[in-house]
Amino acid sequence: MPGRALRAGGALLLVLGVAACGSSHKGGATTSGGGGAQAGSYKIGQPYKIDGVTYTPKEEFNRTETGVASWYGPGFHGKSTANGERYDQSDRTAAHRTLQMPAVVRVTNLDNGMSTVVRVNDRGPFARNRVIDLSRTAAQEINMIGTGTARVRLEQLPNESMAVRDVAMAGGGPAEQHAAMAQAAAGQRPAPAAAPPPTVMQASAPPPPPPPQPPPSAQPTPAERGWSTTPRAPSIETQPPAGRATVASLSATPPAVAASGFYVQTGAFTTPENAERQRNAVRTYGSSEVLQASAGGRGIWRVRLGPYTTQDAAGIVADRLRRSGFGDARVVTE
Numbered sequence: 285m286p287g288r289a290l291r292a293g294g295a296l297l298l299v300l301g302v303a304a305c306g307s308s309h310k311g312g313a314t315t316s317g318g319g320g321a322q323a324g325s326y327k328i329g330q331p332y333k334i335d336g337v338t339y340t341p342k343e344e345f346n347r348t349e350t351g352v353a354s355w356y357g358p359g360f361h362g363k364s365t366a367n368g369e370r371y372d373q374s375d376r377t378a379a380h381r382t383l384q385m386p387a388v389v390r391v392t393n394l395d396n397g398m399s400t401v402v403r404v405n406d407r408g409p410f411a412r413n414r415v416i417d418l419s420r421t422a423a424q425e426i427n428m429i430g431t432g433t434a435r436v437r438l439e440q441l442p443n444e445s446m447a448v449r450d451v452a453m454a455g456g457g458p459a460e461q462h463a464a465m466a467q468a469a470a471g472q473r474p475a476p477a478a479a480p481p482p483t484v485m486q487a488s489a490p491p492p493p494p495p496p497q498p499p500p501s502a503q504p505t506p507a508e509r510g511w512s513t514t515p516r517a518p519s520i521e522t523q524p525p526a527g528r529a530t531v532a533s534l535s536a537t538p539p540a541v542a543a544s545g546f547y548v549q550t551g552a553f554t555t556p557e558n559a560e561r562q563r564n565a566v567r568t569y570g571s572s573e574v575l576q577a578s579a580g581g582r583g584i585w586r587v588r589l590g591p592y593t594t595q596d597a598a599g600i601v602a603d604r605l606r607r608s609g610f611g612d613a614r615v616v617t618e
Contacts, residue, residue, distance in 0.1 A: 332597030351415030355423035545591030
């Protein structure tokens with residue numbers, strides 16, 4: 285009997301292990317840019333300030349907007365978006381400043397009447413009067429690749445937006461969200477995510493008595509509770525290697541805001557002329573400046589943008605700069 289029980293337990297563990305492996309890719313969709321499963325997440329985000337303008341993300345389902353659309357393509361392919369997915373230029377996606385991620389929007393080119401439906405999974409754009417950044421495929425569908433920008437009207441699709449929200453909150457990735465969008469567009473209600481089985485309680489078994497409380501003098505110490513009593517050393521942010529993009533995590537909890545705020549440094553140069561040239565190249569991303577400093581006994585000139593009120597806000601700009609070819613862009617504080 286003990287041998288049978290052990291064999292039965294081993295078989296059960298094997299079945300559970302296989303089931304766990306199968307569920308580890310729930311919501312996963314493979315993109316050519318990342319080479320792995322991705323799920324992203326449902327994200328709204330906190331208010332943030334960029335170049336003197338405060339943006340307040342919020343969940344909404346009936347937004348309409350008119351303005352200028354731009355697009356981003358090969359240089360961004362495979363990089364992380366603001367909700368944790370990988371940007372796929374062949375997918376119909378977009379970046380918006382405040383809509384929840386994901387959300388679904390119809391974009392119509394007001395110059396030619398052509399339209400496309402996109403899924404918002406990124407933040408931006410932050411230049412001029414632009415209201416949305418489209419993926420390459422979405423931009424092709426409304427014939428704005430050649431011009432780079434177009435005047436558009438945005439119309440949020442409420443049923444599709446609710447459908448992708450529910451799928452994303454249940455852990456579903458881009459593939460599942462596209463399926464939910466198709467069902468919502470056809471007037472069908474997507475199947476709800478499977479709920480965990482209810483816990484069965486034994487009616488005849490009384491609840492166990494509470495454990496006896498220790499006397500005041502025997503209260504466990506922080507070490508006995510498993511709490512760390514050793515202060516952690518602060519992590520040091522290092523300069524990423526040239527040509528290697530390091531995507532900032534936008535979902536991490538930001539630290540307390542420094543008194544002087546957060547900045548995005550785009551480069552350090554040995555001559556002020558080179559620094560000024562880069563400053564001119566990044567002007568459209570926000571307020572920029574050149575600061576003189578010294579390193580190793582030599583004068584250097586640093587180019588930076590800001591200040592930004594939160595690390596999230598600075599991280600959005602740094603990520604956009606890196607994906608635009610400024611591989612050394614990183615968040616710094618004074």
